[in-house]
Amino acid sequence: KxxxxxxxxxxxxxxxxxxxxxxxxxxxxxxxxxxxxxxxxxxxxxxxxxxxxxxxxxxxxxxxxxxxxxxxxxxxxxxxxMRARMIHRPDGSTAAIPYNKxxxxxxxxxxxxxxxxxxxxxxxxxxxxxxxxxxxxxxxxxxxxxxxxxxxxxxxxxxxxxxxxxxxxxxxxxxxxxxxxxxxxxSQNYIPHGYMELCIPADKHGEFAMPPNYLHIWPRGEYMMIALPNQDKSWTVTLFMPFNIFESLTSPQILMNFFQQNYPDAIPLIGEEKLVKDFFANKGLPMxxxxxxxxxxxxxxxxxxxxxxxxxxxxxxxxxxxxxxxxxxxxxxxxxxxxxxxxxxxxxxxxxxxxxxxxxxxxxxxxxMRDMVNSRWFLLRKKLDNFLNLIFPRSWVPLYTMVTFSREPYHMCIKKKQRQDKVLHCTSLAVLGTAVVGGVVLTWRSGSASDWLHKTF
Ligand code: FAD
Missing domain, CATH: 3.50.50.60 (FAD/NAD(P)-binding domain)
Incomplete structure (x- = not known):
């Protein structure tokens, strides 16, 4: 002071x-x-x-x-x-992805x-x-x-x-x-998506209607929904989607069909009547x-x-x-x-x-968030990052961990991630190169490569 x-x-x-x-x-x-x-x-x-x-x-x-x-x-x-993300798949099944090891x-x-x-x-x-x-x-x-x-x-x-x-x-x-x-x-930039907040109330016993220590995510490509827990055991649900989709959901029937198709497991949690009432009482907000x-x-x-x-x-x-x-x-x-x-x-x-x-x-x-958490490459990269972090705890820290769980300057987080990407890229090229050379040598030895060369030239 x-x-x-x-x-x-x-x-x-x-x-x-x-x-x-x-x-x-x-x-x-x-x-x-x-x-x-x-x-x-x-x-x-x-x-x-x-x-x-x-x-x-x-x-x-x-x-x-x-x-x-x-x-x-x-x-x-x-x-x-919230110790992990809880991914809700379209078929209603769920999978947890921890934030870090x-x-x-x-x-x-x-x-x-x-x-x-x-x-x-x-x-x-x-x-x-x-x-x-x-x-x-x-x-x-x-x-x-x-x-x-x-x-x-x-x-x-x-x-x-x-x-x-x-x-x-x-x-x-x-x-x-x-x-x-x-x-x-x-400079300013509006994205084509809007957001709307809905609510999953506490269940009839006054408890959380979903496991509470997670950030729940329903990734659906162009759309996404997330839910964060509240003190009163309710959930604030945020629906993200393009404004033209918000505008296309013009009647309760169309809205319910949309939810049935994309977020069927969320319907009983929010309650059909409440979902319709809250959705039409609100509008998509810009970001x-x-x-x-x-x-x-x-x-x-x-x-x-x-x-x-x-x-x-x-x-x-x-x-x-x-x-x-x-x-x-x-x-x-x-x-x-x-x-x-x-x-x-x-x-x-x-x-x-x-x-x-x-x-x-x-x-x-x-x-x-809305796309890659569904993709195999995203999950594989997360596993690879965690594995490399285990071996090199200081030099290989996953991007999300640096941003969320440290005070590493944000621009350094990006720089370090770019370095990691380069290392992975070079390593995968080296592995691929070794595999190709190994394959040629083996084929050559087996005689087919020399046959191919004789036929070609
Ligand atoms: P604000 O919270 O906007 O506060 C500005 C204040 O200034 C207000 O009180 C307002 O009344 C007052 N004000 C405005 N104009 C004037 C004026 N002319 N004169 C006097 N007073 C004025 N961030 C996270 O870290 N984690 C999250 O999970 C997260 N989730 C988010 C989800 C959504 C849907 C959104 C939209 C944002 C989220 N954010 C999150 C971002 C977070 O809300 C903002 O970064 C944060 O509120 C910024 O705080 P602020 O005080 O700078 O601005």
């Missing part, structure tokens, strides 16, 4: 998973933190609208939570370990619960001030002035800060303002992938979390990466003695290759 920071006012815009965590980390370093959030305080709401009810938390997110002392209150008591697991956590714990933690710091129902509607970077509008009363007010940190998600208003400046690169660079402007403005790098949800890393952003920023603050004019550019330089790497990996897993 540095007391000289108490004169520096930091505005964190967005009190979601990343913003509320960042507020805690800055408060620990002694800054005067103001947390501005569009919504009301979610701890006072009965129903919180928004995305995915539960999320998979892994090592990067856990390390960040530990840094502010809330890991145990989330993981030990309110998270459900050491039995490490990921955890299903409730988005609202994690956000509430982080807000309560932030509230415990005397140097954090909350401003709910403050929607950032304009910003002047030069004067570091922000305009907020109350979404209910439409009243506006302006505030200033020494540093503005945009943690306001994939459609960030802070980023929009930053983009008006030169030298900020930006966006965002890249931008750099993440800062001078020493006045910075983007963290989805505001900097929204990704499709197929690696379960969006929140984990956003939380790790806060850790990386905190590490640089202490390393560079809190000099923001050095820390912000250093953060962009360090984090950009990693964030872009995980955005790419998430897109890669978009195909792998």
């Amino acid at each position: 540095s007391n000289k920071n108490s004169d520096t006012q930091v505005a964190v815009v967005g009190a979601g998973l990343v913003g509320s965590l960042e507020a805690c980390m800055l408060a620990q370093r002694g800054y005067d933190v103001h947390l501005y959030e569009y919504r009301e305080d979610i701890r006072t709401l009965e129903h919180v609208p928004g995305r995915s009810i539960n999320l998979a938390m892994s090592v990067r997110g856990r390390t960040a939570l530990r840094h502010i002392g809330v890991e145990d209150s989330i993981i030990a008591h309110h998270a459900i370990p 050491d039995g490490q697991c990921i955890y299903s956590v409730g988005r609202r619960f994690v956000n509430e714990v982080l807000l309560t933690k932030a509230e415990s710091f005397p140097n954090v001030t909350f401003h709910f129902q403050h929607r950032l509607t304009a910003m002047d970077i030069t004067t570091r002035t922000m305009t907020f509008t109350n979404p209910t009363t439409e009243e506006t007010n302006t505030r200033t800060a020494d540093l503005i940190i945009g943690c306001d998600g994939a459609f960030s208003a802070v980023r929009k303002e930053m983009l008006k400046r030169a030298n900020l690169n930006y 966006i992938s965002v890249k931008c660079s750099p993440y800062h402007v001078g020493s006045s403005c910075l983007l963290l979390g989805d505001a900097a790098h929204a990704m499709v949800p197929f690696y379960g890393q969006g929140m984990n990466c956003g939380m790790e952003d806060c850790l990386v920023f905190d590490e640089l603050l202490t390393k560079l003695d809190y000099d923001l004019s050095l820390v912000l550019p250093a953060y962009s330089a360090k984090r950009n290759p990693d964030a872009e790497a995980i955005v790419d990996l998430a897109m890669y897993n978009y195909v792998e």
Whole structure:
């Protein structure tokens, strides 16, 4: 903690998973933190609208939570370990694929619960001030002035800060303002798939209707469905499919035929009536992938979390990466003695290759999860990776393990995987080459090859 920071006012815009965590980390370093959030305080709401009810938390997110002392209150008591994927085949049979050979697991956590714990933690710091129902509607970077509008009363007010940190998600208003400046690169990409959340309720005994310590996956090529367990013994089921398929399911009969064909074992679990009701009460939601660079402007403005790098949800890393952003920023603050004019550019330089790497990996897993978990090559490669990891535990770590169970920089995960692919490629070429040469020599010896040569030439 540095007391000289108490004169520096930091505005964190967005009190979601990343913003509320960042507020805690800055408060620990002694800054005067103001947390501005569009919504009301979610701890006072009965129903919180928004995305995915539960999320998979892994090592990067856990390390960040530990840094502010809330890991145990989330993981030990309110998270459900998922030790393997449980693949549901179209015929209703299932197969478990463990995440890694050491039995490490990921955890299903409730988005609202994690956000509430982080807000309560932030509230415990005397140097954090909350401003709910403050929607950032304009910003002047030069004067570091922000305009907020109350979404209910439409009243506006302006505030200033020494540093503005945009943690306001994939459609960030802070980023929009930053983009008006030169030298900020930006790209966004909507995928043709949408997602919809459904629910498998607890069974009639109040228990989980499926084995709980798994991330259940129904891979079906173009479509996919997954389910993560909740504390109340229900499951949040997420259906992923192209928007045109969502639109083609126009009646209960067509929907049931589609489920009968693709997810027959899920029908009794969800319940036919509930499935029809929930499906037609919802709609397919879009998924966006965002890249931008750099993440800062001078020493006045910075983007963290989805505001900097929204990704499709197929690696379960969006929140984990956003939380790790806060850790990386905190590490640089202490390393560079809190000099923001050095820390912000250093953060962009360090984090950009990693964030872009995980955005790419998430897109890669978009195909792998729905398709490759069905393929023999995918399963063979998993076995081969695990076997090589057993022999070379340090130098051969499978990609998923590096991403999910370590803090290896994401761009290094990709580099190491490319090296592994090269080794396998060269080894298989060498094996093939040896087999061909061996075959020719044997054939030659048996006389048929020399006969063939005589006939040909
Ligand atoms: P957000 O969670 O979007 O929070 C932004 C906050 O800013 C919100 O509170 C919002 O109200 C506020 N805000 C927005 N605009 C303004 C404004 N103008 N002014 C003031 N406040 C504003 N990640 C994982 O790690 N594991 C998973 O299993 C996983 N599953 C996912 C499943 C789905 C279907 C989806 C869509 C995402 C999933 N993610 C997962 C990604 C994860 O949800 C995000 O990466 C994470 O929520 C990012 O947190 P954030 O705080 O940056 O943004």
